[in-house]
Amino acid sequence: MASSLQRSEIIGRLKEKGLKVTPQRYAIYANLLSRADHPTADQLLTDLNKDIPVSSQATVYSSLQVLQEVGLVREVLLDGGVARYDGNVKPHHHFQCRNCAAIADIPWEQFQGLDLSGLRSGGKAESYEVTVHGLCSHCAAEAESSSENG
Ligand SMILES: [Zn+2]
Numbered sequence: 421m422a423s424s425l426q427r428s429e430i431i432g433r434l435k436e437k438g439l440k441v442t443p444q445r446y447a448i449y450a451n452l453l454s455r456a457d458h459p460t461a462d463q464l465l466t467d468l469n470k471d472i473p474v475s476s477q478a479t480v481y482s483s484l485q486v487l488q489e490v491g492l493v494r495e496v497l498l499d500g501g502v503a504r505y506d507g508n509v510k511p512h513h514h515f516q517c518r519n520c521a522a523i524a525d526i527p528w529e530q531f532q533g534l535d536l537s538g539l540r541s542g543g544k545a546e547s548y549e550v551t552v553h554g555l556c557s558h559c560a561a562e563a564e565s566s567s568e569n570g
């Protein structure tokens with residue numbers, strides 16, 4: 421599903437936002453666009469240092485901060501409180517596995533048209549995001565096989 425973009429297109433997006441294209445920013449953004457598992461900053465750091473010896477933790481954090489400020493990357497905070505990063509900045513929802521904490525995207529259309537008109541607070545709703553909890557396919561399969569074994 422994650423379509424990987426051309427190098428030139430990734431660089432174009434960074435430039436479009438007025439960012440100086442550094443190897444670290446490029447690597448972090450390209451990495452996020454190539455995956456859909458919403459890594460933490462530490463997971464990104466580990467992953468990136470496999471390919472190029474870029475990065476200190478401080479560099480990864482500051483690059484993520486910059487990418488977030490210009491709207492190319494968003495931070496996803498779900499239960500557990502550890503920030504995950506998402507290269508998908510279009511509106512969408514999330515699924516989180518209660519066993520392994522994996523996060524997956526749910527298309528916006530899946531929960532389109534929720535009725536938000538009856539807010540008790542009297543506030544005016546402007547957007548919403550749904551988090552679905554459960555077991556990912558991997559953990560569900562494991563739970564099933566362990567219950568079969570007694
Ligand atoms: Zn799981």
Ligand SMILES: [Zn+2]
Binds near residue numbers: 496506508514524525
């Ligand atoms: Zn997401």
